[in-house]
Amino acid sequence: MxxxxxxxxxxxxxxxxxxxxxxxxxxxxxxxxxxxxPDYDKFAVGAVEEDWQLSQFWYSDETALSLAKEAIEASGKNGRIACVSAPSVYQKLKGLVADDVTVYLLEYDRRFSVYGDEFVFYDYNNPLDLPERLLQHSFDLVLVDPPYLSEECLRKTAETIQFLSKGKILLCTGAVMEDLVTQILGLKMCKFIPKHNRSLANEFKCFANYDIGLDAAS
Incomplete structure (x- = not known):
């Protein structure tokens, strides 16, 4: 009917x-x-346009590659690396890591879900809303680029970092955040200067809690 x-x-x-x-x-x-x-394993961040509303600014190829190499060196054999809000570094890591190295991308932008289980949806407003497979203190290196230059964003992202990290932390953010980075996470400014594909109004710096193998000219 x-x-x-x-x-x-x-x-x-x-x-x-x-x-x-x-x-x-x-x-x-x-x-x-x-x-x-055929290019799935080479999925390029460059193919994804920056979304300024999400405060996305891709690193230059040279910076992303330098940070990826540093992450591999710092994490060591059978290392576990967490890239938090740093998809351009993660993409470089995908082309470099050996089978014994584990890498996760924690990222708000769901376009990067093409990476399958290595992608973890991440919202810094809910810093500990993480899947069970990301065990506490299970990452040899946590590499981070907080999406916003604000105390609130840094403090909440720091909760994620402290949950994931079992030691080494490498963070890139604006130079204006130096005092807060030192206060909240105890990191020291490094000589290495991150560069982006686009010119930014804020000067960026790199901070770590260990002696990184990068110099200012890397």
């Missing part, structure tokens, strides 16, 4: 809902295409 016109109207989706569904299916197709394509 055919339904009435009134019933048909009740089953119709709104234009907004249809648009949302279309966006979901498009993103799903893109993820599946990347996963099945």
């Amino acid at each position: 055919d339904g009435s016109d009134e019933d048909d109207d009740g089953l119709q989706l709104s234009a907004h809902t249809l648009a949302a569904l279309q966006e979901f299916y498009t993103e799903q197709q893109q993820r599946e295409s990347l996963k099945s394509g």
